[in-house]
Amino acid sequence: MIIERIEARDIRFPTSRQKHGSDAMNPDPDYSCAYATLVMKDGQPGGNGLTFTIGRGNDLCVAAIQGLGAHLVGRSLDEFEADLGLASRLLLNDSQYRWLGPEKGVVHLAAAALINAVWDALAKRAGKPLWRYVSDMSPERIISALDFRHISDFLSKDEALERLKQQADGKDKRIATLLQDGYPAYTTSAGWLGYTDEAIVNLLKQAHADGWRHFKIKVGGDVAMDVRRCALFRDTLGSDVRLSVDANQVWSVDEAVAAVKAMAPYDIYWVEEPTSPDDVLGHKAIADRVAPILLATGEHAHNKVMFKQFLQAEAIGFCQIDSCRLAGVNEVIAVMLMADKAGIPVCPHAGGVGLCEYVQHLSMIDYVCISGTMEGRVIEHAAHLHEHFKNPIEIRQGRYMAPLAPGYSVDIYPQSLVDHEFPNGSVWAEEPVA
Amino acid sequence: MIIERIEARDIRFPTSRQKHGSDAMNPDPDYSCAYATLVMKDGQPGGNGLTFTIGRGNDLCVAAIQGLGAHLVGRSLDEFEADLGLASRLLLNDSQYRWLGPEKGVVHLAAAALINAVWDALAKRAGKPLWRYVSDMSPERIISALDFRHISDFLSKDEALERLKQQADGKDKRIATLLQDGYPAYTTSAGWLGYTDEAIVNLLKQAHADGWRHFKIKVGGDVAMDVRRCALFRDTLGSDVRLSVDANQVWSVDEAVAAVKAMAPYDIYWVEEPTSPDDVLGHKAIADRVAPILLATGEHAHNKVMFKQFLQAEAIGFCQIDSCRLAGVNEVIAVMLMADKAGIPVCPHAGGVGLCEYVQHLSMIDYVCISGTMEGRVIEHAAHLHEHFKNPIEIRQGRYMAPLAPGYSVDIYPQSLVDHEFPNGSVWAEEPVA
Numbered sequence: 001m002i003i004e005r006i007e008a009r010d011i012r013f014p015t016s017r018q019k020h021g022s023d024a025m026n027p028d029p030d031y032s033c034a035y036a037t038l039v040m041k042d043g044q045p046g047g048n049g050l051t052f053t054i055g056r057g058n059d060l061c062v063a064a065i066q067g068l069g070a071h072l073v074g075r076s077l078d079e080f081e082a083d084l085g086l087a088s089r090l091l092l093n094d095s096q097y098r099w100l101g102p103e104k105g106v107v108h109l110a111a112a113a114l115i116n117a118v119w120d121a122l123a124k125r126a127g128k129p130l131w132r133y134v135s136d137m138s139p140e141r142i143i144s145a146l147d148f149r150h151i152s153d154f155l156s157k158d159e160a161l162e163r164l165k166q167q168a169d170g171k172d173k174r175i176a177t178l179l180q181d182g183y184p185a186y187t188t189s190a191g192w193l194g195y196t197d198e199a200i201v202n203l204l205k206q207a208h209a210d211g212w213r214h215f216k217i218k219v220g221g222d223v224a225m226d227v228r229r230c231a232l233f234r235d236t237l238g239s240d241v242r243l244s245v246d247a248n249q250v251w252s253v254d255e256a257v258a259a260v261k262a263m264a265p266y267d268i269y270w271v272e273e274p275t276s277p278d279d280v281l282g283h284k285a286i287a288d289r290v291a292p293i294l295l296a297t298g299e300h301a302h303n304k305v306m307f308k309q310f311l312q313a314e315a316i317g318f319c320q321i322d323s324c325r326l327a328g329v330n331e332v333i334a335v336m337l338m339a340d341k342a343g344i345p346v347c348p349h350a351g352g353v354g355l356c357e358y359v360q361h362l363s364m365i366d367y368v369c370i371s372g373t374m375e376g377r378v379i380e381h382a383a384h385l386h387e388h389f390k391n392p393i394e395i396r397q398g399r400y401m402a403p404l405a406p407g408y409s410v411d412i413y414p415q416s417l418v419d420h421e422f423p424n425g426s427v428w429a430e431e432p433v434a
Numbered sequence: 435m436i437i438e439r440i441e442a443r444d445i446r447f448p449t450s451r452q453k454h455g456s457d458a459m460n461p462d463p464d465y466s467c468a469y470a471t472l473v474m475k476d477g478q479p480g481g482n483g484l485t486f487t488i489g490r491g492n493d494l495c496v497a498a499i500q501g502l503g504a505h506l507v508g509r510s511l512d513e514f515e516a517d518l519g520l521a522s523r524l525l526l527n528d529s530q531y532r533w534l535g536p537e538k539g540v541v542h543l544a545a546a547a548l549i550n551a552v553w554d555a556l557a558k559r560a561g562k563p564l565w566r567y568v569s570d571m572s573p574e575r576i577i578s579a580l581d582f583r584h585i586s587d588f589l590s591k592d593e594a595l596e597r598l599k600q601q602a603d604g605k606d607k608r609i610a611t612l613l614q615d616g617y618p619a620y621t622t623s624a625g626w627l628g629y630t631d632e633a634i635v636n637l638l639k640q641a642h643a644d645g646w647r648h649f650k651i652k653v654g655g656d657v658a659m660d661v662r663r664c665a666l667f668r669d670t671l672g673s674d675v676r677l678s679v680d681a682n683q684v685w686s687v688d689e690a691v692a693a694v695k696a697m698a699p700y701d702i703y704w705v706e707e708p709t710s711p712d713d714v715l716g717h718k719a720i721a722d723r724v725a726p727i728l729l730a731t732g733e734h735a736h737n738k739v740m741f742k743q744f745l746q747a748e749a750i751g752f753c754q755i756d757s758c759r760l761a762g763v764n765e766v767i768a769v770m771l772m773a774d775k776a777g778i779p780v781c782p783h784a785g786g787v788g789l790c791e792y793v794q795h796l797s798m799i800d801y802v803c804i805s806g807t808m809e810g811r812v813i814e815h816a817a818h819l820h821e822h823f824k825n826p827i828e829i830r831q832g833r834y835m836a837p838l839a840p841g842y843s844v845d846i847y848p849q850s851l852v853d854h855e856f857p858n859g860s861v862w863a864e865e866p867v868a
Contacts, residue, residue, distance in 0.1 A: 026529045055530035056501060060494055060540055067490060095460045096489035102683070102711065102734060105539010106494060150710040153687035153719065249536070253587035276584040277536065278739040280714060281746050285587065300536060305712040312715050 001044055001077040001125070006069030006114070007037040008062045011412070012055060012422040013353060013385055019194030020384050021054070021351065024220030025248040027194065029054035031353040031385060032422070034061035035412065036069065036113040038121055040077075047121025050410050051113040051324040052352045057106070058422065064110030068097060072114060077125060080118050084145035087118040088330045092147075104302035108327055115328030116358070120408035130329070130408040131364035135175060139164030142369065145330045151338065154308045160337045167372050174368045182399035183363050184214075184374055186244065188351055189383040191217030197232060204236045211397030213241045214269070214378055220247035223259050230266035239267065244296070246272035253282050260290040270296040270318050277301055283315035296320050299349035303327070307335045311342040320380075322349045323358035329408075336366045346371070351382030356393045357409040360400045388416035435478055435511040435559070440503030440548070441471040442496045445846070446489060446856040447787060447819055453628030454818055455488070455785070458654030459682040461628065463488035465787040465819060466856070468495035469846060470503065470547040472555055474511075481555025484844050485547040485758040486786045491540070492856065498544030502531060506548060511559060514552050518579035521552040522764045526581075538736035542761055549762030550792070554842035564763070564842040565798035569609060573598035576803065579764045585772065588742045594771045601806050608802045616833035617797050618648075618808055620678065622785055623817040625651030631666060638670045645831035647675045648703070648812055654681035657693045664700035673701065678730070680706035687716050694724040704730040704752050711735055717749035730754050733783035737761070741769045745776040754814075756783045757792035763842075770800045780805070785816035790827045791843040794834045822850035 015021050016028035032053045038046035051061050071090040080086055091111040092103060100107045123133040134142065139161055148157045190203035204215065217233060219226035226245070233243055245268055251259060256274035263271075271293060275282045277300035287295050294317025301307055302325060310316045319339040326332050339346050346366050348359035356379075363379050371377070379400055386392035389412060391405040403409050419425045449455050450462035466487045472480035485495050505524040514520055525545040526537060534541045557567040568576065573595055582591045624637035638649065651667060653660035660679070667677055679702055685693060690708035697705075705727060709716045711734035721729050728751025735741055736759060744750045753773040760766050773780050780800050782793035790813075797813050805811070813834050820826035823846060825839040837843050853859045 026533065029530065029533075053530070054533045056528065057498070057531045057534045057541060059501070060498055060534065063497060064491070064494055064540075067493070094490065096463065096487070097491045099460065099463075099488045100491045100494065100540050100543065101538075104535075104712075104736065105541065106498075106534050107491060107539065109534065148686075150686055150713060150716070153716060252582075252584055276739045278538075278737065279584060279743065281743045282584070282587060282739075302538065303712065305710045305716075309713065309715045 002041040003038050003046065003072050003075055004041045005039045005073055006066060007039050008065040008069065009035045009417060010058050010062045010422045011035050011417060011420045012058060012428065013420055014427060015384065016055070019192060022192045022194030023218040023246065023248040024193055024250045026054060032058040033353050034058055034065055034110065034113055035417065036065045036117045038072065038117050045124060047117040047119070047124060047407070048411050049113040049115070049117030049120055049408070050354050051109040052355055053109070060106045061110050061113070064106050065113055068094065068107070068110050069114055072118070077121055081122055084141065085147060085330065087115050088147065088327060091115060092327060103327070108302060109324060112324035112326065112328045115330060116324065116408055119329045120410070124407040127406050129361065129403045129405060131361040131368070131402070132175070134329070134365045135171060135368040139168060142333065146334045147330070150305050151308050151334065154312055155338050155341055159341070163337065163340065164369060167369060170372065171368050174372065178364055178367065178402045182396065182401040183360065183367065184378050185381045185395065185398055185400050186214030186216055186242065186378045187212045187381045187398070188216045189381070190215060193218040193221060200232065201236050204233065208237055208241070213398055214244070215241060216244040216246055216272070216380070218248065219245045219259070219263070220250040223262050226259060227262050230263050234266050242269045243267065244270045244272060247274050249273045249276055249300070251275050253285050256286045257289045260286070260293055264293060268293050270294050272296040272320070273299070278306070280306070280309040280313050280315055283310065284313045287315050287317070294318060296347065298322060299325060301325070304331050304334050304338070308338055311338055311344060316344060318347045319344045320347055320349045321359070321362060323355060323362060332362050333365065336362070336370050340370045345376040347378050348380060350380035353385045354389070354410045356381060356386065357389055357391070360393060360403060361408060364402060388412050436475040437472050437480065437506050437509055438475045439473045439507055440500060441473050442499040442503065443469045443851060444492050444496045444856045445469050445851060445854045446492060446862065447854055448861060449818065450489070453626060456626045456628030457652040457680065457682040458627060458684040460488060466492040467787050468492055468499055468544065468547055469851065470499045470551045472506065472551050479558060481551040481553070481558060481841070482845050483547040483549070483551030483554055483842070484788050485543040486789055487543070494540045495544050495547070498540050499547055502528065502541070502544050503548055506552070511555055515556055518575065519581060519764065521549050522581065522761060525549060526761060537761070542736060543758060546758035546760065546762045549764060550758065550842055553763045554844070558841040561840050563795065563837045563839060565795040565802070565837070566609070568763070568799045569605060569802040573602060576767065580768045581764070584739050585742050585768065588746055589772050589775055593775070597771065597774065598803060601803060604806065605802050608806065612798055612801065612836045616830065616835040617794065617801065618812050619815045619829065619832055619834050620648035620650055620676065620812045621646045621815045621832070622650045623815070624649060625663070627652040627655060634666065635670050638667065642671055642675070647832055648678070649675060650678040650680055650706070650814070652682065653679045653693070653697070654684040657696050660693060661696050664697050668700050676703045677701065678704045678706060681708050683707045683710055683734070685709050687719050690720045691723045694720070694727055698724070698727060702727050704728050706730045706754070707733070712740070714740070714743040714747050714749055717744065718747045721749050721751070728752060730781065732756060733759060735759070738765050738768050738772070742772055745772055745778060750778060752781045753778045754781055754783045755793070755796060757789060757796060766796050767799065770796070770804050774804045779810040781812050782814060784814035787819045788823070788844045790815060790820070791823055791825070794827060794837060795842060798836060822846050
């Protein structure tokens with residue numbers, strides 16, 4: 001089981017044509033992914049991983065996957081199985097590539113795709129969905145995957161191990177619960193900034209009929225419009241459902257405080273990305289001034305050191321891990337352990353393409369191995385592009401059903417890859433690209 | 435004066451062969467740059483900019499320059515002259531590229547090369563070295579180059595303008611001082627981690643004879659070796675010179691505190707990059723525990739929001755701006771204004787290739803327009819690779835002489851570009867590349 005080469009493909013979906021995914025910072029995303037395949041010697045089954053982008057620059061992630069991927073070529077799955085931290089160390093500690101981050105931006109996104117591809121290959125070989133593959137490990141084995149450098153002042157290896165051991169009791173019961181009832185979710189699909197009011201009302205009603213009880217809408221255009229949107233939401237669905245809002249980083253600190261206070265009468269569950277995702281102290285200042293409304297952030301928090309600080313500063317009320325902004329499963333588990341220590345619920349960022357497929361596994365690992373609870377926790381859901389996946393998410397009454405197929409769920413159908421490859425796939429040949 | 439196209443080249447110098455630049459995190463850097471040229475219509479003079487890397491992945495910056503550079507093509511220098519913030523807005527607000535950061539990593543590095551190339555073109559057209567081009571502007575015009583989003587909670591536009599106006603008096607005198615005496619510096623060239631003790635002793639003695647009085651050595655290998663190196667330094671040069679140390683991010687918080695305390699008897703001027711460059715709160719914790727020794731950081735601080743927090747938290751005693759980690763002259767000026775407000779000296783990161791050529795201009799702008807003083811301020815100096823530049827730095831008795839040639843000083847000789855282009859230049863053809 002030797003990795004012979006890495007295949008990396010530039011896959012883009014023209015979502016901007018319908019304003020799917022539009023928000024205050026990102027008016028016209030084309031949901032895209034740099035798609036990495038571990039091609040094994042003798043045609044043996046390998047693994048797939050992807051990193052999510054919104055269009056231009058996806059080619060940079062593809063190139064970075066090809067460059068960094070050289071570190072994996074020639075190694076066997078046995079090596080990665082024997083040392084769960086190996087892929088992360090090989091990819092994150094290349095000092096020359098590291099300079100370009102460190103541990104952020106294109107290189108980190110590319111590392112995520114590759115590290116996740118290794119986890120996919122290992123889980124597939126074990127015949128288990130990723131969440132179950134990890135859940136069946138001993139606490140010691142899970143810890144062996146993690147790097148505590150630069151976070152040990154907040155969470156030591158010994159503490160983390162102790163917590164996993166504490167939670168080992170009851171794992172079987174929690175696995176059974178997941179298999180029966182799935183995991184709670186919320187939906188973002190009704191509230192994109194580029195949609196008309198009429199479209200939003202219709203989508204909200206439909207989603208409510210489908211069983212959704214927690215919704216998120218995009219704000220940050222201008223305050224008057226934000227307030228009107230919140231009012232529209234409450235007029236449509238009443239007070240018995242949860243409403244979160246997402247500003248996608250556009251505000252400075254004072255602007256954020258003013259906007260959140262204006263929306264406060266509409267009972268806001270969380271305010272997401274109120275300002276720069278790098279601004280730990282800014283989030284803290286906003287949080288203090290808008291309490292008891294809580295902040296959520298993380299989809300652009302680029303590594304465990306950023307999450308450590310958001311948690312240390314008590315700046316966030318919800319921890320929104322991203323499956324491929326962080327460097328794959330290893331770094332995500334480290335962050336979930338820190339969130340658990342801080343008593344902050346993990347509510348993953350999803351949507352885009354492949355993110356829902358990914359993060360369902362991560363929330364389930366959090367539930368089974370780390371936090372032991374679903375209380376206050378929800379996985380994001382967006383309705384687009386699942387038809388391209390061999391093992392798409394399954395939603396029932398606003399909950400993610402536990403995935404059962406072996407692996408990490410991001411295998412895309414070959415024909416979808418061919419059609420959406422940029423710039424020559426048929427979807428892109430249809431119309432001229434700017 | 436229309437930009438017809440962007441030329442981007444992958445230029446690498448094989449510095450790892452002699453361990454130049456080796457430190458605890460980066461054992462074998464090949465100093466490199468992604469070199470951007472604004473090629474003008476009808477062969478009119480354009481501008482050059484570069485972003486610095488240490489080898490592998492330089493190709494990603496080249497590709498990002500080509501991709502992002504499309505935003506500049508077809509525009510005239512007049513437009514950029516009329517609106518000094520235009521290039522930054524075009525390059526940093528492309529929402530699809532922005533997703534890959536935001537404002538960090540490969541995309542931000544590439545934006546820096548392009549933004550600096552525009553400044554180079556404007557200064558050349560004005561017939562002035564960049565520092566003088568900016569120094570001759572009105573406060574209002576300098577402010578027009580800056581973006582206060584996400585920093586206005588620490589420094590407002592009005593405050594910044596007020597400060598520049600306050601310092602407008604005396605500019606002529608300070609310009610005259612610079613032209614006569616230059617700007618103080620320190621040298622890093624004697625203390626790379628990969629050098630032998632004997633090499634270091636010889637280099638220190640030579641540098642002292644050349645007039646240097648402030649030195650920096652690399653630490654972070656192991657504490658006993660760090661202490662031995664500090665002792666070697668004091669044994670060689672005595673107590674009458676300044677010693678700073680640079681750990682290049684390798685420590686966690688507790689390790690940093692222990693190591694700094696062990697070196698404290700050797701009179702350490704600053705401790706640089708003691709831990710992760712993303713860790714504002716970690717720096718603050720270390721600073722509190724090793725006081726009165728001061729911390730310095732910034733060469734990997736990726737944007738103005740990071741610097742804002744280091745300053746707000748009072749985590750650093752020296753602000754080490756980088757000329758192409760930050761998005762060019764615009765973002766650097768914003769950071770220097772914040773450092774001035776906080777009363778923290780700006781001591782730029784340099785070395786590598788082209789960084790000394792760049793940052794001399796920035797410290798001179800800081801002196802003439804912002805802080806009005808050189809007190810406690812030094813520009814980093816490293817001796818390598820200046821021979822490839824048409825207008826290299828000029829050092830006299832440990833001071834940078836004010837550059838006089840028009841532009842931003844990073845024009846590389848055509849033959850150097852040809853010889854060092856990766857992977858086909860003659861320097862790289864000499865021996866196989868791993």
